[in-house]
Amino acid sequence: MPPSQGVPRHFQVSRFLELLKTSQFAWFAGHLVALASAFLYLVTFRGGSSGAHNTFYRVLYLGVIESFGIIIYQQHFKRGTPAAGASSAGPRPPVLQLILRDDNALYVALAFMWLLTPRLSLTMFPYVVFSFFHFLTYLKSVILPQVFEIGAKSRLVMAIDKFVRENSDRSMVWSSFSELVCLALVLMRALLWYPKSWITAIVYCLFIKIRYETSPYMKSGVKKWEVRLDGLVSHPQVPAALKNGYVLFKNNIRELRKYNLSGTAPPKSM
Numbered sequence: 001m002p003p004s005q006g007v008p009r010h011f012q013v014s015r016f017l018e019l020l021k022t023s024q025f026a027w028f029a030g031h032l033v034a035l036a037s038a039f040l041y042l043v044t045f046r047g048g049s050s051g052a053h054n055t056f057y058r059v060l061y062l063g064v065i066e067s068f069g070i071i072i073y074q075q076h077f078k079r080g081t082p083a084a085g086a087s088s089a090g091p092r093p094p095v096l097q098l099i100l101r102d103d104n105a106l107y108v109a110l111a112f113m114w115l116l117t118p119r120l121s122l123t124m125f126p127y128v129v130f131s132f133f134h135f136l137t138y139l140k141s142v143i144l145p146q147v148f149e150i151g152a153k154s155r156l157v158m159a160i161d162k163f164v165r166e167n168s169d170r171s172m173v174w175s176s177f178s179e180l181v182c183l184a185l186v187l188m189r190a191l192l193w194y195p196k197s198w199i200t201a202i203v204y205c206l207f208i209k210i211r212y213e214t215s216p217y218m219k220s221g222v223k224k225w226e227v228r229l230d231g232l233v234s235h236p237q238v239p240a241a242l243k244n245g246y247v248l249f250k251n252n253i254r255e256l257r258k259y260n261l262s263g264t265a266p267p268k269s270m
Helices: 009-020 023-044 052-077 095-101 103-116 121-147 155-191 197-214 216-233 240-258
Strands: none
Touching: 009 023, 009 121, 023 052, 023 121, 052 103, 052 121, 103 121, 103 197, 121 155, 155 197, 155 216, 197 216, 216 240
16 A cells, blocks of 8 residues: 555554554454455365365464454453443343343354364355454554545545445345355254264354344344245145145244343244
8 A cells, every 4th residue: 555645654654563552453453364364265275174275264263263352352351341231220231141142252152163163164254244344444444544644535435434334234134144054054064964063053053043132134034034935835846744844843943932042032023
């Protein structure tokens, strides 16, 4: 990136070195590691179960754990920082309930599982999406103005801001869709008795359950899948036994609404 007008290069270096000392930059660095690892994973991917691409897969999750872990520490464990969801006017909710309501905690716990279990490439997608948007936001809000003195009215900053605003909600929809596809793959691997597949399936089902309770994007995604499956199963050529099994499956899934893991209000429909 060329130096901005009127800012000597040694001042830019000095300002950048100051940023390196902050926890916010450490958070940003974790996302940068995740993005770089995802890119190198794709470049080195050859379809095998070992090699450089497998290493980059693990490094990606180390970057995720580092960046998400910083946010969790600042929100729940740093002295003088009110816990997320706590209110001075009322009692503080249980710590476990706060953690279950915290997307960062859920995703870092899931990242630990993906780090320690056999590789599944699709699991990277939500993290790459999150890291990409966090990267752009930090670049626009911190690096460009503080290091290069590029103002909010510059074309570059305005273009980044417009992209983030127009695609932020869409990225959450993509992430929720990929998580549902991943759920189908995880369950399929469990049925085929892949190594560590059953523990992965149980943990991931719990994750999806909590996400359904706390995320409107996940609720919307589940509803869309339900409508599509209803349409497929209602076809006249589908055997009655399969239709009955599908109805039984839906009824059993609806029963899970009785068990609210996050402490939020249960969804009205599923």
